[in-house]
Amino acid sequence: MGVIEVKGLVKHFSQKGKRIKAVDGISFSIEKNKIYGFLGPNGAGKSTTIKVMMGLIYPTKGQVLIRNIDASKPEARKSVGFLPENPSFPEALTGWELIEFSAKMHGVSKDQARVRGREILEQLLLEDSADRPIRKYSKGMVQKIGFASVLVHKPDIIVLDEPMSGLDPVGRFIFKKILKDFKNEGGTIFFSSHIIPDVEDLCDKVIVINKGKILTVLDVEKIRTLSIRAYEIVFKTNKELHADFDIEDIGESMKKIKVAAPEVFKILDWLKNYDAELLSIQPISENLESIFIKLTQERQ
Numbered sequence: 615m616g617v618i619e620v621k622g623l624v625k626h627f628s629q630k631g632k633r634i635k636a637v638d639g640i641s642f643s644i645e646k647n648k649i650y651g652f653l654g655p656n657g658a659g660k661s662t663t664i665k666v667m668m669g670l671i672y673p674t675k676g677q678v679l680i681r682n683i684d685a686s687k688p689e690a691r692k693s694v695g696f697l698p699e700n701p702s703f704p705e706a707l708t709g710w711e712l713i714e715f716s717a718k719m720h721g722v723s724k725d726q727a728r729v730r731g732r733e734i735l736e737q738l739l740l741e742d743s744a745d746r747p748i749r750k751y752s753k754g755m756v757q758k759i760g761f762a763s764v765l766v767h768k769p770d771i772i773v774l775d776e777p778m779s780g781l782d783p784v785g786r787f788i789f790k791k792i793l794k795d796f797k798n799e800g801g802t803i804f805f806s807s808h809i810i811p812d813v814e815d816l817c818d819k820v821i822v823i824n825k826g827k828i829l830t831v832l833d834v835e836k837i838r839t840l841s842i843r844a845y846e847i848v849f850k851t852n853k854e855l856h857a858d859f860d861i862e863d864i865g866e867s868m869k870k871i872k873v874a875a876p877e878v879f880k881i882l883d884w885l886k887n888y889d890a891e892l893l894s895i896q897p898i899s900e901n902l903e904s905i906f907i908k909l910t911q912e913r914q
C-alpha cells in the first residue's frame with residue numbers, strides 16, 4: 615500500500631449549468647521514498663487532483679487516503695508539506711514571519727524555526743530578502759519563500775503544484791538539489807510540472823493525465839535505459855554505394871544512415887565493402903518529451 619492512495623477519484627464542477635469533468639475516475643498509488651511527476655496539458659486536471667489530495671476540496675466520487683487516513687481529515691496532512699500553484703500569502707507578512715507562522719502551525723518551536731529557516735533561506739539565496747514584506751517579492755521569490763515555509767516543518771511527504779514555474783535557472787537547480795536531498799533523507803515527493811527535463815531529471819515515476827483521465831504511469835529509469843530504438847551512422851566514402859535502404863548525402867563525401875538498433879552490426883559489416891571511414895554512431899532515443907507529446911496528441 616502506498617503512502618498516498620488515490621482511488622476512483624472523480625471531481626465534477628458545474629458552471630453556468632454545464633458539468634465540467636475535471637477529474638474523471640483516476641486511481642494511482644504513491645510509494646514511499648520515491649519522486650513522482652504529474653504531467654498533463656493545461657486543464658488536464660492536475661491541480662484539481664492535488665486539491666482533493668490536500669483536502670482543500672471534496673471529491674464528487676472516490677477517495678484519497680494519506681497513510682490510510684481520508685485526506686479530508688486534518689490528521690492525514692500532519693507531516694505533509696504542500697505548496698499550491700501560484701501561492702498567495704498574507705502580503706503584509708515578511709518572509710521570516712511566514713516561515714515562523716508555518717513552523718508554529720506545525721508545532722515547531724521558534725528556536726528550531728530560526729535555525730532551520732536560516733539554513734533553508736541560505737540554500738535558496740533568500741536570506742537578504744527575508745525581512746522584507748512578501749508583497750514586495752518577485753514571482754520567483756514568492757515561490758521560494760513558499761517552498762521554505764514547507765520545508766521548515768520537516769514534512770515526510772511534499773506535494774507541490776508546479777513548484778518550478780517562475781524560477782530562474784539557478785533557482786530551478788537549487789530546488790532540484792533540495793528535492794533530491796529530501797528524497798535521499800527518506801522523503802516522498804509528488805509534484806506537477808510542465809518542465810519535462812526537470813521531471814525527467816528528478817522523478818522515479820511519471821503519471822500522465824489528460825482530460826481528467828490517466829493515460830499512463832511511466833517508469834523514468836526504464837525510459838532512460840530502454841528507449842534507444844535506432845542509431846544514426848555517419849561515414850565517409852568516395853565509392854558509389856549500392857543499397858536497398860535510404861542513404862542521405864550530407865556533402866563532402868559524407869553520408870548518413872538511420873538504422874534500427876538490431877541492424878547496426880549488419881550495416882557496419884556492409885560498410886567494410888566500401889572502405890568507409892566511420893565518423894560517428896549516435897543513438898536516437900525516445901525521451902519523456904516525445905512520449906508525452908505522442909500520448910497527449912493521440913487522444914486529442
Ligand SMILES: Nc1ncnc2c1ncn2[C@@H]1O[C@H](COP(=O)(O)OP(=O)(O)OP(=O)(O)O)[C@@H](O)[C@H]1O
Binds near residue numbers: 656659661663
Ligand atoms: N473551481 C472550478 N470551477 C469550474 N471549473 C474548474 C474549477 N477548477 C478547475 N476547473 C476546470 O477543471 C479542469 C481542470 O483544471 P485544473 O486546474 O485541474 O487543470 P491543470 O491540469 O492543473 O491545468 P494547468 O496545467 O493549466 O494548471 C479545467 O477545465 C478547469 O477549467
Ligand SMILES: [Mg+2]
Binds near residue numbers: 660661662775
Ligand atoms: Mg494546474
